Amino acid sequence: MAKANVHFDTMKNWSDEDLTALLDTADLLKSKNTRNTSAFGKVLGLLFFNPSLRTRVSFEVAAAHFGATTSIISPGQGSWTLETRTGAVMDGNKTEHIKEAVQVLSRYCDAIGVRAFSTLRDRDADESEFILNQIIQYADVPVINLESAMEHPCQGMADWMTFRQLMGKQNLKEHKLVLTWAPHPSALPQAVPLSVLEAGIRAGLQVTLACPEEMIPSTQYMHRFNQLANIGGIPLIIEKKQSKALSGADIVYAKSWASGLVYENPLLEKQLRTKTYRNWTLDGEKMSLTNQARFMHCLPVRRNVVVTDHVLDAASAAHIQQAENRLHVQKAILMKLWNLSF
Ligand code: CP
Numbered sequence: 001m002a003k004a005n006v007h008f009d010t011m012k013n014w015s016d017e018d019l020t021a022l023l024d025t026a027d028l029l030k031s032k033n034t035r036n037t038s039a040f041g042k043v044l045g046l047l048f049f050n051p052s053l054r055t056r057v058s059f060e061v062a063a064a065h066f067g068a069t070t071s072i073i074s075p076g077q078g079s080w081t082l083e084t085r086t087g088a089v090m091d092g093n094k095t096e097h098i099k100e101a102v103q104v105l106s107r108y109c110d111a112i113g114v115r116a117f118s119t120l121r122d123r124d125a126d127e128s129e130f131i132l133n134q135i136i137q138y139a140d141v142p143v144i145n146l147e148s149a150m151e152h153p154c155q156g157m158a159d160w161m162t163f164r165q166l167m168g169k170q171n172l173k174e175h176k177l178v179l180t181w182a183p184h185p186s187a188l189p190q191a192v193p194l195s196v197l198e199a200g201i202r203a204g205l206q207v208t209l210a211c212p213e214e215m216i217p218s219t220q221y222m223h224r225f226n227q228l229a230n231i232g233g234i235p236l237i238i239e240k241k242q243s244k245a246l247s248g249a250d251i252v253y254a255k256s257w258a259s260g261l262v263y264e265n266p267l268l269e270k271q272l273r274t275k276t277y278r279n280w281t282l283d284g285e286k287m288s289l290t291n292q293a294r295f296m297h298c299l300p301v302r303r304n305v306v307v308t309d310h311v312l313d314a315a316s317a318a319h320i321q322q323a324e325n326r327l328h329v330q331k332a333i334l335m336k337l338w339n340l341s342f
Helices: 016-032 054-065 098-108 123-127 130-138 153-167 191-203 219-232 242-246 266-276 319-338
Strands: 043-048 069-073 111-115 143-145 176-181 206-210 237-239 251-255 294-296
Touching: 016 153, 016 319, 043 054, 043 098, 054 069, 054 111, 054 319, 098 111, 098 130, 111 130, 111 319, 130 143, 143 153, 153 191, 153 251, 153 294, 153 319, 176 191, 176 242, 191 206, 191 219, 191 251, 206 242, 237 242, 294 319
Parallel strands: 043 069, 043 111, 111 143, 176 206, 176 251, 206 237, 251 294
Antiparallel strands: none
8 A cells, every 4th residue: 555645744744825725625614514425435543542522523523524434443442552662562551552553554544543642751752743753654544633742733723714713814914812821730732832823823813922931832843933933024922921911912812731841840840830820810800901802722621720711601702613613624634635525
């Protein structure tokens, strides 16, 4: 079987033109509520190392809307536990290596989606996308990133689609997006915030990242985003005072993520995330500093920790619309990878 040379693994490998074409297709799919049998007989394998509600169901529904079926693989929960380490002596609790598993799945499936979160223990493994890249190496069919260590490109695309719907796709450069860090009891990966920043910058929005100094995400990614923003002519602003960042915002995107300190000093990281910066919860008073901003969050969200009930239940909240858009962008991605027509 020939190796697939097109994957939806990272937004970085797709041009602005290609991504906006996907968004235009997604808009059309949404407006027409498209359902057909153009992918009848195809099977989408969905390999989940971590839990999911939206990603799992929206991909199952997307495949069904084209007449395709899905096969869900949850290692250790009805399928074998999977080893990911290269050269591992597999005398522990892992039954099968991804090297065999992914090659076998490639013989059954027409594309493979994979969710493999960051370890938050090994920075080099996370930043090198160790698991995702092995899966791409072993797969003979297109691979779709369902949230890897450092990126959630399907979420980024749904967010970009939502920015266009909320602000109008012609004049995004006139609008300010604030991605604000929020407290959380669990250390969460940086994949979503990194994809939000990439989507916001590439959409042409005025992007401000609001977070405490210790929460500034991966240096490697921030370096690329600064370059990307400067090329686009709208520098990326980093603001450590949340109230100052929120002033004049048109869209406020709240999200928690773990500080990079999680790799070296997890106890300090937890202290910062749960106590020192506990007052970063987004509430109605903070939203009143904005330009009557719309609210976004990727979900799942911890009510009254990340953001208050007041903000989530207000008419300005767009997080459900945003979640719906996952379905439409993923249908557009399947159409592209499988060369489907309307
Ligand atoms: N936003 C998102 O990816 O949701 P799930 O984790 O539920 O898939």
